[in-house]
Amino acid sequence: MFTAPAVLLYLLARVLRNPRYFPTLRERLGELSALWQKTASEAIWLHAVSVGEVLAAVPLVEELRRGSPRIPIFVSTTTLGGREMAAKRLAPLVDGVFYAPLDYVWMVRRVLRRIRPSVVVILETEIWPNLFREAKRIGCGLILVNGRISDRALPRYRRFAPLFGPVLEMCDRILAQSDEINSRFVAAGAQPGIVETAGNLKFDFTLTPLAEDSPVRSFIAAGQGRPLWVAASTSTDGRLEEEDDVIAAQRALAGWRLILAPRKPDRFDAVAKKLEASGLRFARRTALLDYDADVLLLDSIGELAGTFEHSAAVFMGGTISEMGGHNILEPAMVGKPVVAGPHLENFREIEKHFDAHNAMLRIETGAELASAIDRAAADAGLGQRALAAAGMKCGASKRCAEAVLGLYASRYPQFRRMQPGWMFLWFFSQIWRLGNARDRKQKLARRRKLPVLVVSVGNITAGGTGKTPVTLELLQDLAGRKPGLLTRGYGRHTRDVVVLPRGDECAPIERTGDEAQLYIRSAHVPIGISADRFEAGSRLLAAADVGVLLLDDGFQHLQLARDFDLVLIDAMNPFGGGHLLPLGRLREPLAGLARADAFLVTRSRAVANLKAIESTLHRYNPGAPVYHAWLENRRWTNLRGEHLDVGVFTGVKAVAFCGLGNPQSFWRSLANVGVKPMEQHSFGDHHRYTPTDLRRLARHAREIGAKVLLTTAKDAVNLCSEFEGVAAPLEVYWLEIGIGIDRRDELLAQIERKIAEAKSTV
Numbered sequence: 001m002f003t004a005p006a007v008l009l010y011l012l013a014r015v016l017r018n019p020r021y022f023p024t025l026r027e028r029l030g031e032l033s034a035l036w037q038k039t040a041s042e043a044i045w046l047h048a049v050s051v052g053e054v055l056a057a058v059p060l061v062e063e064l065r066r067g068s069p070r071i072p073i074f075v076s077t078t079t080l081g082g083r084e085m086a087a088k089r090l091a092p093l094v095d096g097v098f099y100a101p102l103d104y105v106w107m108v109r110r111v112l113r114r115i116r117p118s119v120v121v122i123l124e125t126e127i128w129p130n131l132f133r134e135a136k137r138i139g140c141g142l143i144l145v146n147g148r149i150s151d152r153a154l155p156r157y158r159r160f161a162p163l164f165g166p167v168l169e170m171c172d173r174i175l176a177q178s179d180e181i182n183s184r185f186v187a188a189g190a191q192p193g194i195v196e197t198a199g200n201l202k203f204d205f206t207l208t209p210l211a212e213d214s215p216v217r218s219f220i221a222a223g224q225g226r227p228l229w230v231a232a233s234t235s236t237d238g239r240l241e242e243e244d245d246v247i248a249a250q251r252a253l254a255g256w257r258l259i260l261a262p263r264k265p266d267r268f269d270a271v272a273k274k275l276e277a278s279g280l281r282f283a284r285r286t287a288l289l290d291y292d293a294d295v296l297l298l299d300s301i302g303e304l305a306g307t308f309e310h311s312a313a314v315f316m317g318g319t320i321s322e323m324g325g326h327n328i329l330e331p332a333m334v335g336k337p338v339v340a341g342p343h344l345e346n347f348r349e350i351e352k353h354f355d356a357h358n359a360m361l362r363i364e365t366g367a368e369l370a371s372a373i374d375r376a377a378a379d380a381g382l383g384q385r386a387l388a389a390a391g392m393k394c395g396a397s398k399r400c401a402e403a404v405l406g407l408y409a410s411r412y413p414q415f416r417r418m419q420p421g422w423m424f425l426w427f428f429s430q431i432w433r434l435g436n437a438r439d440r441k442q443k444l445a446r447r448r449k450l451p452v453l454v455v456s457v458g459n460i461t462a463g464g465t466g467k468t469p470v471t472l473e474l475l476q477d478l479a480g481r482k483p484g485l486l487t488r489g490y491g492r493h494t495r496d497v498v499v500l501p502r503g504d505e506c507a508p509i510e511r512t513g514d515e516a517q518l519y520i521r522s523a524h525v526p527i528g529i530s531a532d533r534f535e536a537g538s539r540l541l542a543a544a545d546v547g548v549l550l551l552d553d554g555f556q557h558l559q560l561a562r563d564f565d566l567v568l569i570d571a572m573n574p575f576g577g578g579h580l581l582p583l584g585r586l587r588e589p590l591a592g593l594a595r596a597d598a599f600l601v602t603r604s605r606a607v608a609n610l611k612a613i614e615s616t617l618h619r620y621n622p623g624a625p626v627y628h629a630w631l632e633n634r635r636w637t638n639l640r641g642e643h644l645d646v647g648v649f650t651g652v653k654a655v656a657f658c659g660l661g662n663p664q665s666f667w668r669s670l671a672n673v674g675v676k677p678m679e680q681h682s683f684g685d686h687h688r689y690t691p692t693d694l695r696r697l698a699r700h701a702r703e704i705g706a707k708v709l710l711t712t713a714k715d716a717v718n719l720c721s722e723f724e725g726v727a728a729p730l731e732v733y734w735l736e737i738g739i740g741i742d743r744r745d746e747l748l749a750q751i752e753r754k755i756a757e758a759k760s761t762v
Helices: 004-017 019-028 051-067 080-089 105-115 129-137 154-159 161-168 179-187 215-222 242-252 265-278 304-310 345-356 366-378 382-391 396-408 421-445 467-477 514-522 533-543 590-595 610-620 663-672 691-703 723-727 744-761
Strands: 043-047 073-077 096-099 117-123 141-147 173-176 195-197 228-234 257-262 282-284 295-297 313-316 338-340 453-459 483-487 498-500 527-529 548-552 564-570 598-602 626-637 654-658 679-682 708-712 731-741
Touching: 004 019, 019 080, 019 096, 043 051, 043 105, 051 073, 051 080, 051 117, 051 141, 051 396, 073 080, 080 096, 105 129, 117 129, 117 396, 129 141, 141 396, 154 161, 154 179, 173 179, 173 396, 179 195, 179 345, 215 304, 228 242, 228 304, 242 257, 242 265, 242 366, 257 265, 257 304, 265 282, 265 295, 313 366, 338 366, 345 382, 453 467, 453 744, 467 483, 467 514, 467 548, 467 564, 467 731, 467 744, 483 514, 483 533, 498 533, 514 527, 527 533, 533 548, 564 744, 590 610, 598 610, 598 744, 610 626, 626 663, 626 744, 654 663, 654 691, 663 679, 663 731, 679 691, 691 708, 691 723, 723 731
Parallel strands: 043 073, 043 117, 073 096, 117 141, 141 173, 173 195, 228 257, 228 313, 257 295, 282 295, 313 338, 453 548, 453 564, 483 527, 483 548, 564 598, 598 626, 654 679, 654 708, 708 731
Antiparallel strands: 498 527, 626 731
């Protein structure tokens, strides 16, 4: 907070110095595209500060995509050049590229809430305390890959180890480039147990060739027969400007051509002035008119690596000035001889490896550059030794990807609401917690058991998780066991006990509730309806021959003993935000999951991080198996009992409406069957539609040119009896769905074992 004025002044200075910085401010303040909003915590956020880190990230992202192509991946950068490079190299591989937020809590939280990452991956050594703390506070995995502490930075890390140590300890894992860097992280305060050596991602980097229509290709082609050298990422340390040495070397290299690429875009104009003053015939990439020029000033981003394969030798900048050097691997990967000055502190491991294999030519001063380029080009084996040295260290991307995915499979973060709403709702959630504990104690004290096996189908969160279609499937699967159903009858107008021994008797929705109507119309099994499920079960057993009872929405109905608890988990929001109502969606604390006999993760095909959900479930209940389920859209139906194929409304102008606890599930189902509604209308859960509701819907639908009204089977039972006439001439169709269950036979066998055990104890 106290540094805010200084930060504002810094941002203003950046904008004044470079107007291109202004459009980046929105993202730097944490405001990302609304199109990126994630509803499930399943993304990976990878931060790569600048061009070098972005290039190192390319093989890692490629490896992640090979291993898990469905995971949403977002990449943030800090510098303008890094963003441009990420847009060129990573945009086709990831779901979004953005500027990282400033390290203020509220800015970081905005980004976390928008993309909802499960894991945050930091490239090299970007240590941001607020980002680290906020990521860990909500339960994200935090991993630093390709970790590096340079010679220049090491004394500072050691001196401030008491400050860096607590921040580094927030990381779940730190993957260092080498054993030496591994020990440096420990010296900086990281716990030895989280630091390991995984290698350098830059050894796995694959160069992108120049585009076929690039003017740089034309420049190179125009000089066929003349040797070409590249001065890559030239830099200045404020004392020495490497371009001066490069220009002097070019003047001494008779017959040679040069591609000169300054490291920072803000130096392009200054270097152009140097070239103009030198008298050399030069051209700029962004205004390339003279293809026969002796020097090409490469004032573009993303093309430098593509020039290496066309060169006879490469000088790597940042190595004569005291900048710590830049990456020598890229030219080595295409077998080109590399010339470097004395300063490669930023790449110490690579430097030692290449020196040990005589794989690059070293110089002490810029005065040696011209002769070094000549000698390097003449040494036929130097480029081959560089290529071999680069190939010896491959494999880091696979090791890092395995570490990221391993962490991804073990973390499911819970995202918080914004303040002050969070504190307000937290207070009431604590009241709910106290009430829940008291209610549970009272229910267990008066628990009673029915004389048949009871299978409960329930959940731990409020809202729809697919209980009704799952219960219908189980009633069908257990048909040979003479199943019956006990349900509360949510939304009915009476409190009497309703018993339907045949299950298909005509009973008004006011006495049964809407969900019971679905069972009456579809299941055709004996049904007992009451808030007192024991009383309803006793009467149902007296009136019908029932061998097993399914308890609908019964996980919290503890006053009725059950033999098997099947708990449904919605993959899109499995743990209700980690908080009790009304702050989150939990009906009871997650510790209640320990009572489950089995878990069924519904909508399992809609997310990429099922392993993380399973890992969390096993943390609370190690013994319960986890099964996967998904919705199957089966057919459209109308009041006359006509059935249509699910794809029949593709391209048809339609208005959709529903009253569900989770309306998004219906909107996704429509998208899956090719329906793009002109409008979507959501009502409250279990909404009872009046003639006025339908008249307004139908009138508006006709006005905008819709041909049909579409809804759900659950909503169909809540339509008023005269809905067909009210909606005319529009037809009303509802989507009938079923549930596909992975390892269904295994789940049924588990229930059958419980039935057999119950019979053996009678």
